[in-house]
Amino acid sequence: MLADSNAGTVAPKNEPVYRMVVRSIQTKIMSGEWVVGDRIPAETTLAADFGVHRSTVREAIRVLEQNGLVRRHDGGKLLYVTAPREADISDKVTAAIVLHEITFFELWESMRYLEPALAVCAADRIDDDLLAALQANVERTKAALEDKQSLVELDIEFHQIIARASRNRALQLSREPMSQLFYPAFLKVFSRLNAGERLVFAHERILQALGRRDPVEARSWMEKHIVDFRRGYELANLDIDSPVAWLK
Template identity: 30%
Template sequence: MIRSPLVEQATRRLREEIGAGRWPVGGKIPSETALAKELGVGRSTVREAVRALTGAGLLAARQGAGVYVIATEPEEDWPTRLRHAAVVDLYEIREMIEVRAARLAAERRTEADLAAMDEALAVRRRAAVAADDAAFVDADIALHAAVLAATHNPLLTALFADFVPVLRRGLVDVIALADLRAHDPTLGDRAHTALVAAIRAGEPDEAGRIIERELRDTLRLLNGRSAARGDTGG
């Protein structure tokens, strides 16, 4: 739904007043009539603005009592939280997800899944010899996505897909700034090869151990490089 400019203006004004503490958390805001007069708009405009701020988690209506402030900052939705996430935070979540995913992939993989992983591994190797960090990151993510796809769990693959834009941007930046490929241009080719082999062999425990070790090693490297540069993430 596209809001009118008047609604946008009223919403912004009320949000500024709430943020400034004019009405404290737990306090009641003025009536529609009073706010309409103050803002120089109609009651319907105020009503839409209040509805928008209610949806953002700043206000809450109490039946027969009015509208109250419940927060001074809007709630962030999942995409917004992801956009603000640090790469190291994503890696911690990746460890939780991908260790289990690797185990499931070893139990459920099909020949088509294995072919997709083989192709992704080959693309990753070709990208490793190039100087294009972005292409290498894309190839690396594609291989991990192929492993996730082999779980045949649509929720797992969708969750990983949500991570990809932020993960890609963060990894490209970190690799370039910290020169992570200087000491190892392939950044874990041996581990990724072993992961695909374990999945092919139907060894879930081994697949889980390999991906856990690989992600932890990368996370340790990221944390070390960030600390050396004084980064805090976010």
């Protein structure tokens, strides 16, 4: 029986068995004993290995799955070790932000600091591919000035590309969930204001700065861009101190 195979973690007393199974498997994964891509034994096998009922194993799997440590390939039955995806994290942070009634101001302020930081990193590290993608994005944005929906989507993409260009996955991980909640508000602003020109202008300046690998300018324009958005938010008569809402 593998009941005590959870080396390196402390076992809370009265811990339910299914959580013991979780810790056991989690430890194997985090410590590298089971590597990303490895297949995980079938539920019945695990049940036998751990000496517990299959239902118990299933509950453990639900937990691991939710943590993104384990996943079934689309439409498949086999279970594999995986690294958590951005979305795994993002969704949970999003829920946390909403339920804690974090205000739009807090979100905006975070972006106010995060985005310029990402721009600085990107200026140092952006490659030609991403630069081209950014260029293309700006072109499409120019062509979509009238279509609010596309405008918002293109803006999301613009910032996402920069985030990737930063080559800092930790910063990206922080940014992602916020941007998700940030941008719905964006749509509101855009449908109330005609801010397309200003947006394109800022994006162009940022793009140019990145093209010149100029971190100072990139940061500066990004900062202006984000600060500008806040003005738009207020001009559109939206309350910046109200909690972020959940959409869909």
